[in-house]
Amino acid sequence: MTDATDPSAQPAAAPQRRSSLLQLDERTRRRNAAEARFRLMGLIAVTIGILAVIGLISSILFNGASSFRQTFITLDVYLDPAKLDKAGTRDPEAISKVTTFGYAPLLQKGLVDTMAAQGIALDGLTAKQAAELISKEAPAQLRRYVMADVSRIGQTVTFDVLAAGRIDGYFKGRVTMESAALDRNVSPEQLMLADRLKEAGMLRTKFNLDFFTAPDASDTRPEAAGLGVAILGSAYMMLVVLVLALPLGVAASIYLEEFAPKNRFTDLIEVNISNLAAVPSIVFGILGLAVFINFAGLPQSAPIVGGLVLTLMTLPTIIIATRASLKAVPPSIRDAALGVGASKMQSVFHHVLPLAMPGILTGTIIGLAQALGETAPLLLIGMVAFVREYPSGPPDGFFEPAAALPVQVYNWTQRGDPAFVERASGAIIVLLVFLVIMNAIAIILRRRFERRW
Amino acid sequence: MSAGILITIVLVLAIVGFVLGRRRAVATAGGDGRRLHSLPGYYGQSVALFAAVPALLLMAVWLFMQPVVIDGRIGEMIPDSAVPDGGSRGLVMSDVRRIADGIEQLVDQGLVSETDLATMRADFTNVRGRLGEVGIALGSNVSPGVFEAAKVYRDANRTGGLIMTIAVLAVAAACFAWSYLRIKPDLRARNISETFVMALLIGSSLVAILTTVGIVASLVVETFHFFQMYPASEFFFSTTWNPQFRGGSDLGILPLLWGTLYVSFVALVVAVPIGLMIAIYLSEYASKTLRSLAKPAIEILAGIPTIVYGLFALITVGPFIRDWIAEPTGLGSSSSSVLTAGVVMGIMLIPFVSSLSDDIINSVPQAMRDGAYGLGATRSETIRQVVLPAALPGVVGAILLAASRAIGETMIVVLGAGAAAKLGLNPFDAMTTVTVKIVSQLTGDTEFASPETLVAFALGLTLFVFTLGLNVLALYIVRKYREQYE
Amino acid sequence: MYDNPLTKRDAVTKEVKISARGCQVYYGDTHAIKDVDVDIEDKTVTAFIGPSGCGKSTFLRCLNRMNDTIDVCRVEGDIRLDGEDIYDPKVDPVQLRAKVGMVFQKPNPFPKSIYDNVAYGPKIHGMSRNKAELDEIVERALRRGAIWDEVKDRLDAPGTGLSGGQQQRLCIARAVATEPEVLLMDEPCSALDPIATAQVEELIDELREQYSVVIVTHSMQQAARVSQKTAFFHLGNLVEYGETGQIFTNPQDPRTESYITGRIG
Known part of the structure; x- marks a missing residue:
């Protein structure tokens, strides 16, 4: 300890800064200003983050909320036997030969007649132009209605038909008189007629249940497009994911957490799992295409393939969550079971696993929520196909073409008619509602079963 | 028989195995569970696991391998003359598959009978038109060689499916019987079923490795095919991206x-x-x-x-x-x-x-x-x-x-x-x-x-x-x- | 270990550096420090002793407002440095801490080079005009920290690579580099081995020549060895404060006596 007394170590002229604490020197003031600036930057960043959340959600809500309401025209249709059942036998087989084209004139006549009865003038429009207010999907609607009960032929029924997409858009503010003047599909006169129908109470905008149940519709009929097939397809895929990923994930985690010796082999598995968790989702799509479709010959667009791909994708998430909750069970529980003579396997399955279950389920739900919103891999396995038929019930339905919610959104964004943007946003709202429900369940589970050891 | 029904049968067999195995264990012990090495449930479990797991594994492997084997065999059958200029064998194979699908649907919907099909020949019948009826659109007329290949393909698939059903059921039944018959009071049923479960646990954790292998293999194999058709140097160093439908991209x-x-x-x-x-x-x-x-x-x-x-x-x-x-x-x-x-x-x-x-x-x-x-x-x-x-x-x-x-x-x-x-x-x-x-x-x-x-x-x-x-x-x-x- | 000739201690009353009056500290609902009055003298080593949880570290941290960084902590009363209230709203804790340096229980060098560790304080307080001056300050501080000889050849090596005792002396050098007027030490030797402890204690004795040093310690022997004044804390109260020699040989309060003789603590 000689150096401390080394003369050169003594302060040459010990600068005793006897400054007062009560006065901020220039430097401190500058440093405090820098401090305030830094703090402000942080606050701005937080504000941007929160604004981004609000902007994102409000943009979707703003664009999509209207898709839950739809414009309908109420009219009286005479189901003319001369057109629908020429033979007069009421034989469903024969009636089914009449295509939707056969029903269109009935609707046109029904509209004109109902308007006449209400005293609404056509005002220079032809009957055909007036009938363009009705969706192209409406004849199919009417046909289904008739086919459901052929004895309705010959009656005059009051029927709510879908209004055409542009008319619907007019009442939702998407179509204006100015845009109609430039539009091939609709004229301002038709919009005026729609206004008159609305005044007369023939045209109403009401809750649109079909949006949740109807299948997709073609490019020219956005008003009829629904999410039925997509919701069913997504449900099937989630079922596959749940049935495969939960047991596989739990089994793998139990092995790795409770039994696996520490060696190269288990290291390899661990490295694999952590890497798989970070592989871009689209790569899983390529895997699905190459292995499940091209190699194993499973059908394209089928929920089973989607489910398998999503299973492989969510597996790492579930394994990581499960291992964390297994790890949280204190070793004393295991020791207690082993101490009374249980085998290692029994201690895990009888004691550790039930205690870890809430955590596992939470992780699984979060994994499922991730899978539900995943789009990219499904595009590659053909789920973009235009599917109008509902898949049949399980298990055959797993092998039949179906859509999926997020892919349906993508599909609709690729269509020309701007009305599909509304549909896509609406579909996202439905998707987000599902996700919120799933996350809420996960949070409730976590809260309810949270355990402090 | 569809895969779903087959799986259901195997699972039912497993449940039956559990009940019977348990009962047999108790019976062999003369109704006194204490004489058994393990709890009676473990005897049931070992039977159930043996009945279900090998059969289901066999089925999974079979379903996976069958298309590969059949594709290989059909690929050899297709005459070189059936491969169009500038096309590839792979393209013809996908035609074969679609035609086979179409035939299946024609038969299913009763539009063509099995006997008609046996005598149907691409040179005489308008196969393309008939397949159009069931919504299978083909780009060109079907050549006789391809049509025959499609028929063989369909037959092979059906036979394969049948053999698989038999094999799976046989394995399930055999394993069931073996594990059931060996039940004795001193059989270490708990150890057996625990070893089995352990194997399943290890198997599940292998899925992660299999997935990685699957990803790497599918990417590498198809990339290799790509580089056989398109020079790698062009791919990595060319500054233009301009794919064309008719080659020359x-x-x-x-x-x-x-x-x-x-x-x-x-x-x-x-x-x-x-x-x-x-x-x-x-x-x-x-x-x-x-x-x-x-x-x-x-x-x-x-x-x-x-x-x-x-x-x-x-x-x-x-x-x-x-x-x-x-x-x-x-x-x-x-x-x-x-x-x-x-x-x-x-x-x-x-x-x-x-x-x-x-x-x-x-x-x-x-x-x-x-x-x-x-x-x-x-x-x-x-x-x-x-x-x-x-x-x-x-x-x-x-x-x-x-x-x-x-x-x-x-x-x-x-x-x-x-x-x-x-x-x-x-x-x-x-x-x-x-x-x-x-x-x-x-x-x-x-x-x-x-x-x-x-x-x-x-x-x-x-x-x-x-x-x-x-x-x-x-x-x-x-x-x-x-x-x-x- | 009582072989230190306590009686030789310098008992001349010096200028008061820090004075606390009616100091109260609350952690949320807990009343951690109860009505403490104390005068800490300049150029003196003052030791705070007492059983664990008695509030001695808490009180130490009040002296340079380190407790401000703990959300739930609330300080009341009057603490003055050279007659200026350090809890006055006009006082910037940053300026205060430049005057009242602190060394912590566990050596906590920054994950930077030895040089940068020591130069950090002078840099942020703008104490040097150029690199040469900074070099000089760093060398002086390292010499004061009695570690110069050990590190002068590897000033660029990371400070975290030193041994525990070296790290603590580096931290002391880092603290003295800003030329503080008071140096607070919170159990500076508790993580060190006996040899390193002896080195640090020797250092503390030397630092007394220029600074007012306040040391919190668990070890009564250490307090007896290095301090001139000792304060005994118990359950948040300042029980007794006086000359070290007097506290250890002739305590006035029975609680102090019990503690010193090993009956509480």
Whole structure:
């Protein structure tokens, strides 16, 4: 300890800064200003983050909320036997030969007649132009209605038909008189007629249940497009994911957490799992295409393939969550079971696993929520196909073409008619509602079963 | 018999096995469970496991291998003359498969009987027309060789299915019988079923390895096929991307890589400062209330599917940037642009960066902060000069992970970045990325065995290697960093 | 270990550096420090002793407002440095801490080079005009910290690579580099081995020539060895404060006596 007394170590002229604490020197003031600036930057960043959340959600809500309401025209249709059942036998087989084209004139006549009865003038429009207010999907609607009960032929029924997409858009503010003047599909006169129908109470905008149940519709009929097939397809895929990923994930985690010796082999598995968790989702799509479709010959667009791909994708998430909750069970529980003579396997399955279950389920739900919103891999396995038929019930339905919610959104964004943007946003709202429900369940589970050891 | 029914039968057999096995165990012990080596349930379990697992495994392997074996055999059958000029055997094979499907449907719907089918010949019957009836559209008329191959293919599939059913049922029954008959009081049933369960546990953890193997194998094999048709040097070094339907495409990856890196760069420029500042503000400055509100609010962003961000880019951010920035300044006129995709992707990455940084900043020991405060450093000085440098490796790791996310992100760029492959600097221009092109090349109408489709696998492999490299590096850095404070 | 000739201690009353009057500290609902009055003298080593949880570290941290960094902590009363209230709203804790340096229980060098560790304080307080001056300050501090000879050849090596005792002396050098007027030490030797402890104690004795040093310690022997004044804390109260020799040989309060003789603590 000689150096401390080394003369050169003594302060040459010990600068005793006897400054007062009560006065901020220039430097401190500058440093405090820098401090305030830094703090402000942080606050701005937080504000941007929160604004981004609000902007994102409000943009979707703003664009999509209207898709839950739809414009309908109420009219009286005479189901003319001369057109629908020429033979007069009421034989469903024969009636089914009449295509939707056969029903269109009935609707046109029904509209004109109902308007006449209400005293609404056509005002220079032809009957055909007036009938363009009705969706192209409406004849199919009417046909289904008739086919459901052929004895309705010959009656005059009051029927709510879908209004055409542009008319619907007019009442939702998407179509204006100015845009109609430039539009091939609709004229301002038709919009005026729609206004008159609305005044007369023939045209109403009401809750649109079909949006949740109807299948997709073609490019020219956005008003009829629904999410039925997509919701069913997504449900099937989630079922596959749940049935495969939960047991596989739990089994793998139990092995790795409770039994696996520490060696190269288990290291390899661990490295694999952590890497798989970070592989871009689209790569899983390529895997699905190459292995499940091209190699194993499973059908394209089928929920089973989607489910398998999503299973492989969510597996790492579930394994990581499960291992964390297994790890949280204190070793004393295991020791207690082993101490009374249980085998290692029994201690895990009888004691550790039930205690870890809430955590596992939470992780699984979060994994499922991730899978539900995943789009990219499904595009590659053909789920973009235009599917109008509902898949049949399980298990055959797993092998039949179906859509999926997020892919349906993508599909609709690729269509020309701007009305599909509304549909896509609406579909996202439905998707987000599902996700919120799933996350809420996960949070409730976590809260309810949270355990402090 | 469909796979579903077969699985159900096997499972029912397993349940029956459990009940019978348990009963037999009790019976052999003369009704006294204490004389048994294990609890009676374990005897049942061992029978059930033996009945179900080998049979189901066999079935899975069979379903997987059958198409491979049959394809191989049919491939040999197709005469060279049936392969059109400029086409490939693979294309013919896919025709064979579709024709076989069509025949199956024709028979199912009763439009053609089995006997008619046996005598049906492509040279006399309009096969293409008949298949059209069931919605199978073919590009050209069916040549006799291909039609015969299709018939054989269909027969082979049916026979294969039948043999599989028999084999699966036989295995299930045999294993059932064997494990049932060997039940004796001193059989160590618990050990047997535990070993079995252990094998299942190990098997499940192998799925992760199998997945990786599957990914690598499918990417490498198809990429190899691609490079047989298209020179690798062109792919890696050509600066044009211009796929054509009828061959002669330019498939250079450089413009796509450029777009990918550019968009990712913009995304990181948005996400890293904001995410990092959010993490700092919330962990060092914010009051408890603000923290408990703002943290979950920002984490909402992490739970939102990317398709939502894509739509946000398409209908809100894209038009906004075009109408308020690009067009007034005359820099661009497209609503999909590098900036649109980059900004939206940046928003997506904010919670990712902020929660990773939050963890990392919090793992810097309090003693380090005290040391700086004790010297009279202000909070921001402590953060910038002590905490951040100490956390730097971890933060770098987090940024690399975010970059790997950005590079592999698909939906946002598909909807926000555009489809034009371009090597440019203007962020208001539409550009395209590797992932966009994987989607467009694999969802188009081109034949599978063409370079235009197979290029997607080469792109996928590039993407995989890139992201894997980044992840490994990032995880390594983060782990090293964690060790430093443990 | 009582072989230190306590009677030789310098008992001349010196100028008061810090004075606390009616100091109360609350952690949330817990009343951690109860009505403490104390005068800490300049150029003196003052030891705070007492059983664990008695509040001695808490009180120490009040003296340079380190408790400000803990959200739930609230300080009341009057603490003056050279007659100026350090809890006055006009006082910037940053400026205060430049005058009242602190050394912590666990050595906590920054993960930077040895040089940068020591230069950090002078840099943020702008104490040097150029690199040469900074070099000089760093060398002086390292010499004062009695570690110069050990590290002069590897100033660029990371501070975290040193041994525990070296790290603590580096931290002391870091604290004295800002030329504080008071140096607070919170159990500076508790993480060190006996040899390193002896080195640090020797250092503390030397630092007394220029600074007012306040040391919190668990070890009564250490307090007896290095301090001139000793304060005994018990359950948040300052029980007794006086000359070290007097506290250890002739305590006035029965609680002090019990503690010193090992009956409580």
